[in-house]
Amino acid sequence: MFRIRFHGRGGQGMKTAGNILGSAFFGEGFEVQDAPRYGAERRGAPLFSYVRASRTPIQERGVIDNPDLVVVADESLMMLPAAGVMQGVTADTVILINTRDAQGWQARARFPGVVLAVPAIAASPPGGTPPLQSAVCAGAAARLVGVIRRETLAQAVRLELDARGRLMLDQDLRWTLAAYDAMSAHAGCVRERVAERNGVTAAPDWIDVPQDSVRRAAPDIHATASSEQSLTGTWRSFRPVIDPGHCNRCSWICGTLCPDSAIRVDADRTPHIDYDHCKGCLVCVAVCPPHAIRAVAEGKAAACEKIAQ
Amino acid sequence: MTRALLTGNGAAAWGARLAEVDYVPAFPITPQTEIIETLAGWYASGAMQGRLTTLESEHSMITAAAAAAATGARVFTATSSQGLLYAMEMMFATPGWRAPFVLVNVSRAVATPITLEPDHTDVLAARDCGFVQIHCANAQELLDSVLIAYRVAEHPGVRVPVLVNQDGFYLSFTREPVELPSMDSVRRFLPAFAPGEVAFRASKPVSQAVAVLGGASYSYFRYELHLAVMQALVAYEEAAQAFAAEFGRRYSAVDTYRCDDAEVVFFMIGSFAAKAGDAVDRLRARGERVGLVRPRLLRPYPADAVREALRGKRAVAVIDQNLSMGFGGVLYAELAAALQGRPAMPMLCSYVGGLGGRDIRVEEFFAMAAESRNAAASGAVPATRLLYSGGELREVRKLQAIAAAERGEAGARP
Numbered sequence A: 001m002f003r004i005r006f007h008g009r010g011g012q013g014m015k016t017a018g019n020i021l022g023s024a025f026f027g028e029g030f031e032v033q034d035a036p037r038y039g040a041e042r043r044g045a046p047l048f049s050y051v052r053a054s055r056t057p058i059q060e061r062g063v064i065d066n067p068d069l070v071v072v073a074d075e076s077l078m079m080l081p082a083a084g085v086m087q088g089v090t091a092d093t094v095i096l097i098n099t100r101d102a103q104g105w106q107a108r109a110r111f112p113g114v115v116l117a118v119p120a121i122a123a124s125p126p127g128g129t130p131p132l133q134s135a136v137c138a139g140a141a142a143r144l145v146g147v148i149r150r151e152t153l154a155q156a157v158r159l160e161l162d163a164r165g166r167l168m169l170d171q172d173l174r175w176t177l178a179a180y181d182a183m184s185a186h187a188g189c190v191r192e193r194v195a196e197r198n199g200v201t202a203a204p205d206w207i208d209v210p211q212d213s214v215r216r217a218a219p220d221i222h223a224t225a226s227s228e229q230s231l232t233g234t235w236r237s238f239r240p241v242i243d244p245g246h247c248n249r250c251s252w253i254c255g256t257l258c259p260d261s262a263i264r265v266d267a268d269r270t271p272h273i274d275y276d277h278c279k280g281c282l283v284c285v286a287v288c289p290p291h292a293i294r295a296v297a298e299g300k301a302a303a304c305e306k307i308a309q
Numbered sequence B: 001m002t003r004a005l006l007t008g009n010g011a012a013a014w015g016a017r018l019a020e021v022d023y024v025p026a027f028p029i030t031p032q033t034e035i036i037e038t039l040a041g042w043y044a045s046g047a048m049q050g051r052l053t054t055l056e057s058e059h060s061m062i063t064a065a066a067a068a069a070a071t072g073a074r075v076f077t078a079t080s081s082q083g084l085l086y087a088m089e090m091m092f093a094t095p096g097w098r099a100p101f102v103l104v105n106v107s108r109a110v111a112t113p114i115t116l117e118p119d120h121t122d123v124l125a126a127r128d129c130g131f132v133q134i135h136c137a138n139a140q141e142l143l144d145s146v147l148i149a150y151r152v153a154e155h156p157g158v159r160v161p162v163l164v165n166q167d168g169f170y171l172s173f174t175r176e177p178v179e180l181p182s183m184d185s186v187r188r189f190l191p192a193f194a195p196g197e198v199a200f201r202a203s204k205p206v207s208q209a210v211a212v213l214g215g216a217s218y219s220y221f222r223y224e225l226h227l228a229v230m231q232a233l234v235a236y237e238e239a240a241q242a243f244a245a246e247f248g249r250r251y252s253a254v255d256t257y258r259c260d261d262a263e264v265v266f267f268m269i270g271s272f273a274a275k276a277g278d279a280v281d282r283l284r285a286r287g288e289r290v291g292l293v294r295p296r297l298l299r300p301y302p303a304d305a306v307r308e309a310l311r312g313k314r315a316v317a318v319i320d321q322n323l324s325m326g327f328g329g330v331l332y333a334e335l336a337a338a339l340q341g342r343p344a345m346p347m348l349c350s351y352v353g354g355l356g357g358r359d360i361r362v363e364e365f366f367a368m369a370a371e372s373r374n375a376a377a378s379g380a381v382p383a384t385r386l387l388y389s390g391g392e393l394r395e396v397r398k399l400q401a402i403a404a405a406e407r408g409e410a411g412a413r414p
Helices: A015-029 A075-079 A101-106 A133-145 A150-163 A166-180 A255-257 A281-288 A296-309 B006-020 B033-046 B058-067 B079-085 B088-097 B121-125 B139-154 B182-190 B215-247 B273-285 B301-312 B331-338 B362-378 B392-404
Strands: A002-009 A031-037 A046-054 A069-071 A094-095 A115-119 A238-242 A263-265 A271-273 A293-297 B002-006 B023-026 B053-054 B077-080 B102-107 B132-133 B162-169 B175-178 B255-256 B264-267 B288-293 B298-300 B315-320 B346-352
Touching: A002 A015, A002 A075, A002 A133, A015 A031, A015 A133, A015 A150, A015 B002, A031 B175, A046 A101, A069 A133, A069 A166, A075 A101, A075 B264, A094 A101, A094 A133, A101 A115, A133 A150, A133 A166, A133 A293, A133 A296, A150 A166, A238 A271, A238 A296, A238 B215, A255 A263, A255 A281, A271 A293, A281 A293, A293 A296, B006 B033, B006 B102, B006 B139, B006 B162, B006 B175, B023 B033, B023 B058, B023 B077, B033 B053, B033 B077, B033 B121, B058 B077, B058 B079, B058 B088, B077 B079, B077 B121, B079 B088, B079 B102, B079 B121, B088 B215, B102 B121, B102 B139, B132 B139, B139 B162, B139 B175, B139 B215, B182 B215, B255 B301, B264 B301, B264 B362, B273 B288, B273 B362, B301 B331, B315 B331, B315 B362, B346 B362
Parallel strands: A002 A069, A069 A094, A094 A115, B023 B053, B077 B102, B102 B162, B132 B162, B264 B288, B264 B315, B315 B346
Antiparallel strands: A002 A046, A031 A046, A238 A293, A263 A271, B002 B175, B132 B298, B255 B288
16 A cells, blocks of 8 residues: 655645545556545645555555655645654655755654655746646655556546646646656655554553543633734735725725735725734735735745835 | 545535435535535536525524425435534424435534544434434445435335434545446436425425424324334335345445454444454454444444344444543443343443544554453453543643643643
8 A cells, every 4th residue: 555645734735736646546546545634724724635545445544644655845844743744754754845955854854764855847938837836746746656657647637627727737737747757766766565464563551531620621721812912924825915006995895805804994995904914815815896906925025025115 | 337536525415416306405514515515516517406505504404404305305415513413403303394304414523622523422412313324434335325315214114314424534525436326227226206295385384393282192203203213224224235236235234344253343333443444454464353343324223233243242342432421432332232131242341532533543443352352251341441542641731731831820830
């Protein structure tokens, strides 16, 4: 069986990457299980998906804790223990990270196994849309397992992304196959593993659950923090930016429809976004009648601000 | 027949589509929403004929489902967890209307604290209401069970709603290969509903929410409902046989895995049973005679089939993915009642685990098998064990220490 985990942040397409890889395995005649796992259900929150592929029916279910391949679309997750990127990895696990410094991560994580970087796929045409991690990670992973043919992968992309329209599909297909091609030197480095049926298993460290005081045992939040003090602006991967030249001062649409009440409208009908609390859902971008609000990637937003000043 | 990758939710939606349901009252809740989204997409594209209506709550949704079913329409609906609890008044009221429909519940643990991942406390809260309950372990079984559920619900001797259960995340969001039956074969197995006297019309009013005073009349109606649900044992068996004849997949009321010569068996329901199956394979590879018994039908309770599966076994590790506060596991209690006083029945050991999606690890299955075997040998019944590890408690203690430190409590250290 192959056991593969994709780690990323909400919005990076790791569910899609798992679906593409799952479909590709299925296209090669494997029995497959693929599933996303997310807690907070929001853009930017850590999540993962996983894929099992086996030549015989699968007698496992749920989270994979002994992965053969771990794909990390966002290297900031490496420093977040709660993301569980390194959970259950052994020296036999291959780690594929979206980074320019695979060796650096190998050293920092003191990881003895193979660490590879997700291939850098150029936007085409130059300056066009940068490749989506869902496509690149799926393509690279498909090559590493060594049992998926290029045309099977292409078929899986078409099947999974059919609903996105021709333009998006062609783009995704190009990125996926480019990543597949770029990993040719490492084809088959992730090995299919036979489960350790007879492995010695340690006894569970079962305990009797102690009865605690109500003060401790009731799941109450005693802190006095309010939602105003909770700076949810850090959740954004894109920020809405209002162009005052195009805003027609309707005075209410973006501010009313913002689900976090993070847009305040002045007496002179000018809207202002509270970036400390805007979570980057981009509802305002979608609803603004004169299209006066655009989405700017957080990475670029700081640079844009500098230029504006 | 085509084979495709479907999530549990996709399989449930396909079940409704292939059953050619007329009406879907809907209300969203994680992890169920994907079912009604899929159906809504098919209604919008014209792939399904009929009507989907969004209701303002699950309470109204179940009312609408039963009211539509009372007109003779074929009705499908779905919910989960808090939604099922919110609908509970109508979950109890509608089976007495004796109108058949199918409800898919996507199990998710209940508040407090609120969470997303599965256990069966939600669906077992609906245990006593008069719905037939079918519990599924994989996506194929789910699609097939929706079709079987209509045969059972619409059986003239039954005529009560059927709840088909799947686990959130572990099944609802997990894609796996599913054979999609052809429309022709489904129509042979499940012809259009012939409603007979299930024919409420506004022009010919019937009151179905009647009051009776006096225990004797009340008891009569409740006993009748109970007998109708019991009759579903026969209807289920007929439906399962007809299903096997048409599609080649046999779904007995109680599934057994490597049980024939087993001395110790795991007893559990739902998709976590796959973990027990894996443990059985590993223990068998070590030469241990271990098996798995998984009831699909929980209401009506397939007591004869359960006794048959367990006769001659030495010990049973009953794994309850639910917790009846102040007692323990519901499956354990019911199994004990089913075996009580019968000859040659095994020792029962009770475990509660998998709450809120908490994993049950292979080493825990090994330990449960060993403990149950030892209990049978010594004759001493162990107390119910709440599966929890020292490591898990340490993690909770760390978080509690942080919480206590943040609010400046003295002696914050655990």
